[in-house]
Amino acid sequence: MLHCLNTSSNLVGGGNISDMTVLERQRARIKFQNEHQQFSGNGFSSSHQQQFMMLGCDSALGEIVTNSMKPDPDYENGFDEETVKKRKTDNKVDLNSKDKRIKVCVEEGESKIVEQRKGQKNTKFNNGNKNKRENCEDSNSKENSKGSEIQNQKPDYIHVRARRGQATDSHSLAERVRREKISERMKYLQDLVPGCNKIAGKAGMLDEIINYVQSLQRQVEFLSMKLAAVNPRLDFNIDELFAKEVFTQNFPTTGIPSEMTNPAYLQFNSAQQLVSCCGGLINNMGIIPPEIGLCRNINAPTSASLPEIFLDSSIFTHILPSSTWEGNFQNLHNVDFDQARSISFPSQPFTGMVEASNMKMEM
Amino acid sequence: MEAQQQNKRRRVYSMEPNKIVQSIFARNYLSYLVSALMKIKENTSSSKDHNDICKNVKYEVEMAMVLSAQGFAWSNGLKVKLQREHINNVATTEGDNNLGMEKDSVREDKEDEEKMKNLISLIPGGEEICDEQVVNELESYIKCLQMQVNVLQCLIAETC
Numbered sequence: 001m002l003h004c005l006n007t008s009s010n011l012v013g014g015g016n017i018s019d020m021t022v023l024e025r026q027r028a029r030i031k032f033q034n035e036h037q038q039f040s041g042n043g044f045s046s047s048h049q050q051q052f053m054m055l056g057c058d059s060a061l062g063e064i065v066t067n068s069m070k071p072d073p074d075y076e077n078g079f080d081e082e083t084v085k086k087r088k089t090d091n092k093v094d095l096n097s098k099d100k101r102i103k104v105c106v107e108e109g110e111s112k113i114v115e116q117r118k119g120q121k122n123t124k125f126n127n128g129n130k131n132k133r134e135n136c137e138d139s140n141s142k143e144n145s146k147g148s149e150i151q152n153q154k155p156d157y158i159h160v161r162a163r164r165g166q167a168t169d170s171h172s173l174a175e176r177v178r179r180e181k182i183s184e185r186m187k188y189l190q191d192l193v194p195g196c197n198k199i200a201g202k203a204g205m206l207d208e209i210i211n212y213v214q215s216l217q218r219q220v221e222f223l224s225m226k227l228a229a230v231n232p233r234l235d236f237n238i239d240e241l242f243a244k245e246v247f248t249q250n251f252p253t254t255g256i257p258s259e260m261t262n263p264a265y266l267q268f269n270s271a272q273q274l275v276s277c278c279g280g281l282i283n284n285m286g287i288i289p290p291e292i293g294l295c296r297n298i299n300a301p302t303s304a305s306l307p308e309i310f311l312d313s314s315i316f317t318h319i320l321p322s323s324t325w326e327g328n329f330q331n332l333h334n335v336d337f338d339q340a341r342s343i344s345f346p347s348q349p350f351t352g353m354v355e356a357s358n359m360k361m362e363m
Numbered sequence: 364m365e366a367q368q369q370n371k372r373r374r375v376y377s378m379e380p381n382k383i384v385q386s387i388f389a390r391n392y393l394s395y396l397v398s399a400l401m402k403i404k405e406n407t408s409s410s411k412d413h414n415d416i417c418k419n420v421k422y423e424v425e426m427a428m429v430l431s432a433q434g435f436a437w438s439n440g441l442k443v444k445l446q447r448e449h450i451n452n453v454a455t456t457e458g459d460n461n462l463g464m465e466k467d468s469v470r471e472d473k474e475d476e477e478k479m480k481n482l483i484s485l486i487p488g489g490e491e492i493c494d495e496q497v498v499n500e501l502e503s504y505i506k507c508l509q510m511q512v513n514v515l516q517c518l519i520a521e522t523c
Contacts, residue, residue, distance in 0.1 A: 225417055
């Protein structure tokens with residue numbers, strides 16, 4: 001921020017810093033963005049074009065415009081769509097006052113410095129905010145509406161465009177952004193909560209989710225009580241715990257476990273059987289049965305057998321045709337790779353995912 | 364200044380639904396729970412009250428949840444709640460106490476907000492979670508709950 005202040009004061013020829021208020025700097029920035037966009041030949045709303053043409057009449061501006069022709073690819077890419085930025089604090093800029101704009105533009109003779117700085121800031125901004133921008137892309141597509149622009153200086157702001165006939169003050173825009181985000185994530189929740197797909201409305205969905213969470217919590221309570229009752233008789237024979245019966249109990253719908261225990265696999269011990277079963281289950285159900293993780297834990301003392309399973313590509317090529325396997329397979333990786341063992345994995349595409357997922361784990 | 368901006372951006376815990384959490388969760392959960400249950404089993408003499416055992420088991424169940432799913436806001440909330448209860452030796456049932464579901468609001472918006480509030484109260488430590496994160500936390504919480512139920516069912520099925 002201090003940089004900006006200094007450069008802008010330089011631009012004014014060492015004039016009063018107080019003259020270049022935040023507002024004007026913002027306007028100047030938007031101005032240059034517009035110019036840039038114009039020259040890169042992107043789509044522009046009519047209002048922008050009008051403004052620009054007005055400004056283009058000024059000869060000093062023409063000079064500035066030609067000076068600012070330095071190409072900035074990142075900048076271009078970042079502003080392909082017309083993005084409207086919204087400031088989180090309440091500073092609004094009234095861009096309809098075109099006179100002020102012209103004045104500001106004339107003052108800034110040395111455009112390159114500002115532009116460079118903006119380019120830098122914007123690339124950072126681009127990298128940091130691609131997610132946020134995507135959320136607003138569909139609203140950005142409504143270009144010719146009565147949009148209101150709100151400028152900002154700081155990079156991490158949310159793009160919002162006010163649609164036609166809607167409230168345009170920053171509070172309601174913020175509210176709308178929030179609501180849109182929430183409704184987007186609600187869609188994902190629909191997948192989580194069984195039976196939520198048919199319900200369309202947000203209220204109904206919320207009800208469903210509340211009921212579901214409550215029922216889950218009650219179930220946990222009930223199960224823990226039952227466990228307490230059973231506790232004296234606990235005999236954690238781990239291998240038995242992971243015998244087939246566990247699978248068949250929890251996944252009664254799949255006939256996979258029985259398939260997997262064909263004679264070719266019977267020679268394996270229970271852990272290996274587990275893995276092969278799991279492979280099939282993952283393939284068909286697209287989820288990781290929790291027992292995979294358990295398997296890894298339990299077999300720590302006899303861990304030598306497991307890596308062999310992973311190395312044995314024959315099992316997995318047999319098991320997996322579908323692509324869902326890929327995404328899930330990285331979990332198997334993580335399950336196994338926490339110890340520093342170099343296991344060369346047969347198929348290459350997974351290494352990248354493993355690294356990515358490891359990075360996530362560090363978070 | 365830039366460092367501040369970077370820190371500001373790092374508010375989000377997880378960038379996408381965590382598949383990794385699932386497998387690690389189950390593994391950790393079972394390991395914690397099994398060891399805790401073994402300890403309880405050893406410590407219980409025949410004279411001990413059944414309620415005590417229940418409380419202990421419940422505590423361990425939830426503690427295992429906390430420990431297996433660290434990094435989420437709700438797991439912190441759960442940990443705090445458990446510690447408070449453990450100190451006071453009060454086993455509260457997490458039932459429907461917190462919900463004011465019987466309220467009838469006229470306007471739809473208000474109803475929605477009411478429901479959101481109810482939902483947030485269901486998540487342990489939910490009140491402290493900022494609005495943007497609520498849905499993320501909800502996702503992870505529901506997933507972990509599902510897995511917890513799954514694991515518990517397995518355990519019980521095994522030992523019965």
